[in-house]
Amino acid sequence: MKEDALRDKIPILDDMTARFLYAQVKIKKPKRILEIGFGGGYSTLWMALGNPQAEITSIEKNRERFEKGQEKLKTLPYNINLLFEDARVFLKDLDGRFDFVFIDAVKSQYLNYFQSIENKLNPGSVVFADNIFYRGKLFEEDMSPKKRKEVMKLKEFIKRLNENKKFETLFLPVGDGLSMSLYQGEES
Numbered sequence: 001m002k003e004d005a006l007r008d009k010i011p012i013l014d015d016m017t018a019r020f021l022y023a024q025v026k027i028k029k030p031k032r033i034l035e036i037g038f039g040g041g042y043s044t045l046w047m048a049l050g051n052p053q054a055e056i057t058s059i060e061k062n063r064e065r066f067e068k069g070q071e072k073l074k075t076l077p078y079n080i081n082l083l084f085e086d087a088r089v090f091l092k093d094l095d096g097r098f099d100f101v102f103i104d105a106v107k108s109q110y111l112n113y114f115q116s117i118e119n120k121l122n123p124g125s126v127v128f129a130d131n132i133f134y135r136g137k138l139f140e141e142d143m144s145p146k147k148r149k150e151v152m153k154l155k156e157f158i159k160r161l162n163e164n165k166k167f168e169t170l171f172l173p174v175g176d177g178l179s180m181s182l183y184q185g186e187e188s
């Protein structure tokens with residue numbers, strides 16, 4: 001899957017993040033996993049390996065990636081439900097609750113995704129978001145207006161995570177930066 005993704009120029013998790021995510025799934029043994037951004041399915045597979053019993057829902061809005069993903073998943077012995085959807089629309093009406101969420105799509109949309117899944121978690125559930133350091137751009141000044149806008153949105157996401165008392169959030173120097181937010185339940 002890694003080779004296919006690299007050949008098709010689909011960005012994937014770096015090795016450290018893949019291993020870390022795998023270990024987290026293996027330790028926590030979540031029953032229901034949600035992934036936003038299937039890409040070539042590399043991260044999906046790492047999570048499935050962490051807990052082969054988990055029910056994984058993964059969302060992908062690119063038709064070609066979705067169709068290739070469907071073909072690949074047929075050959076694998078895991079319970080992975082790949083959906084062809086735009087997460088911004090789909091998550092608003094999504095039913096059910098998740099124990100483990102991995103966000104890896106458009107960085108400027110992270111806050112949007114997070115707000116949509118906040119009320120679909122059980123206490124003790126965990127939400128990860130990848131690339132929160134944005135290859136160092138988070139700390140740079142000199143960039144194009146488009147990039148600046150993306151960075152502003154990412155900073156806003158990080159600020160909101162820090163302020164959100166329903167979650168205990170760690171910003172980990174894993175790969176390109178990984179946030180890990182543990183849902184503690186509603187504030188009393």
Ligand SMILES: C[S@@+](CC[C@H](N)C(=O)[O-])C[C@H]1O[C@@H](n2cnc3c(N)ncnc32)[C@H](O)[C@@H]1O
Binds near residue numbers: 039042085105
């Ligand atoms: C970085 S790639 C995912 C890589 C994958 N998680 C991995 O490591 O193997 C991001 C993917 O998110 C998809 N994506 C972007 N915005 C999306 C949205 N709003 N809803 C669903 N998928 C989206 C893109 O099409 C792309 O394939």
